[in-house]
Amino acid sequence: MADISADTTANNNLNAQMEPGLRPSLPPPTLETGAVGWLRHNLFSSWVNAILTVLALYILYLIIPPFLAWAVFDATWTVPPLAAGVEDHPPQFADCRANAGACWIFVEARLPQFVYGFYTAEQRWRVDIVFLILAVSIFGLLSERIKRKKELAIFFFAIFPILAFWLLYGGLGLEVVETRLWGGFMLTLILSGIGIVFSLPLGVLLALGRRSDLPVVHMLCVVMIEFVRGVPLITILFMANVMLPFFLPPGVEFNVLLRVLLGVTIFAAAYMAEVVRGGLQALPKGQYEGAMAMGLGYWQMMRLIILPQALRIAIPGIVNNFISLTQDTTLVAIVGLYDFLNIVRAGSRDTNWLGTEIEGYVFCALVYWIFCFAMSRYSMHLERKLHTGHKKR
Amino acid sequence: MAQALNQGAAQAIPAASDQPMIQLSAVNKWYGQFHVLKDIDLTVYTGERIVVCGPSGSGKSTMIRCINRLEEHQKGKIVVDGVELTHDLKKIEQVRREVGMVFQHFNLFPHLTVLENLTLAPIWVRKMPKKDAEEVAMTYLKRVKIPEQASKYPGQLSGGQQQRVAIARSLCMNPKVMLFDEPTSALDPEMIKEVLDVMIGLAETGMTMICVTHEMGFARTVANRVIFMDRGEIIEQNDPEEFFKNPKSERTKLFLSQILHH
Secondary structure, eight states, X not given: OHHHHHHHHHHHHHHHHSOTTOXXXXXXXXXXXXXXXXXXXXXXXXXXXXXXXXXXXXXXXHHHHHHHIIIIITOBOSOOOOOTTOOOOOXXXXXXXXXXXXXXXXXXXXXXXXXXXXXXXXXXXXXXXXXXXXXXXXXXXXXXXXXXXXXXXXXXXXXXXXXXXXXHHOBTTBOOOOGGGBOHHHHHHHHHHHXXXXXXXXXXXHHHHHTOSOHHHHHHHHHHHHHHHTSOHHHHHHIIIIIHXXXXXXXXXXXXXXXXXXXXXXXXXXXXXXXXXXXHHHSOHHHHHXXXXXXXXXXXHIIIIIHHHHHHHHHHHHHHHHHHHHHHGGGGGGGTOOBHHHHHHHHHTSGGGTTOHHHHHHHHHHHHHHHHHHHHHXXXXXXXXXXXXXXXX | OHHHHGGGSOTTSOOOOSOEEEEEEEEEEEETTEEEEEEEEEEEETTOEEEEEOSTTSSHHHHHHHHTTSSOOSEEEEEETTEEOSSOHHXXXXXXXXXXXXXXXXXXXXXXXXXXXXXHHHHHTSOOOHHHHHHHHHHHHHHTTOGGXXXXXXXXXXXXXXXXXXXXXXHTTOOSEEEEESTTTTSOHHHHHHHHHHHHHHHHTTOEEEEEOOOXXXXXXXXXXXXXXXXXXXXXXXXXXXXXXXXXXHHHHHHHHHHHTO
């Protein structure tokens, strides 16, 4: 401490001796920087903060070691060798009895079903191809090193959906796999993927409509948004499932999956509309005037000037909606679809696997978390990238 | 008439013609119950440079914003370059293509670079090829003396630089008229001159200009007519020398004494 104050005095003297206008810029006092400085600032800045730090460390000590013991050290990772006198059998919960921890062979044994649902086993390569194309295109669209974004986007949004549908459903030379057989992670991905891709543009249109000067368009959008937001998703799913057939002419069958997709997308779009409207309202009127004064038409103005800025402002809210949409897809279990969570639950109710519910839920939580966290991180990256305030590109 | 009015202007600045470019006849506008513009009659000739001044709330900004229909007038007639402004969107956009506007707060597009700000309208509205648009944009950036800032974003420039970019952006559309709505009011004092210099340079090219401003030095140098507005009416108009030396109405005298003695 003494050193530092001496240091400071020396600096002051230095400044005092200089002529005005010639004073040099000096580094900040050393106590403020480095690891010790960080600890002092963030963990022990006051005695309340210090107590909270200690308490938090204690709680972590209570939670983490037992969890690690259960999940890693005492867990069963592979099927143990057959004991003498035991008949050969498929893996089951009994194989895990020897260890106190988690029974991960449940996840291992059931993984194909968790991923593909009841999709015909011999045809699962088709799903793999769709997964592969999806992963590669998403990487291509998001990575900054890959050029030709326009072509990629056209492929991804126009060609890929048709290709994916053909591969997944079949027809034209491929064996048809009915949608009621679809399930597991694949179904969750389809539901949230289509929900995300369609809810954003639909939400943007609803938001623009709500701000429209045309009374009919305005009213329609307000009614639509407020109706959907006022009703729980479960209700919408029930309605899509039970009520929609009443409105259709007799004989017209509407696929359950399609009905659910419609319900999820419309639900997400209504919320998206309000998030986008928030972004639109944050833009100063001058941006509209600047665009109009140069003779841009309404759609040009929206596409080139207003929406790029409004959507950037709305990124946190938009991604928030994407994440909650992904998680809301678990509600389709209620109308009898076996999405990822539901199929894992069903798996742990199998008589061979009774007692593996916790393993199932932890595994599910981990998978959902990875996907949602990835979205959240990407959105933060995007926000930084699109910030044009004070730095060079 | 235009010739006679031009005596006070600098030598280099060309005289106005007698071709009317903008005609406002008996224009009225209300904001709710509030009568902002009362029977405005104004004819602006091609090549004429008009400075509009008056106390705040006098309707001067509203008047020039009516000329490119950022505000709608409720009574009377506005004709710009032979096109009457009505509810017809096609005609409104036709007028806006020919009328450039510079705003108090610049209204540059912060998500686009300076160059993209300049080329946007030529590309999308005039359907100009990108390369040509960039060439034109660089010409005008040189004219406002900041070609080196082309790849920066507006948020990285000073206020004066931003306003010069805004002027260049309007010029890229090759407009027949330029409207200025208090272009220097939001600037720090040391940046006002660089913007006024650009505007004087523009006047020397013979551009038709209507400028709402309180920069009376600029009015003296450039304008061939100064208009004084108060409470929604045009109170007085004259060539700058007469206007400043012998203001006729009491309100003009009061206004001038207030702004010139500060």
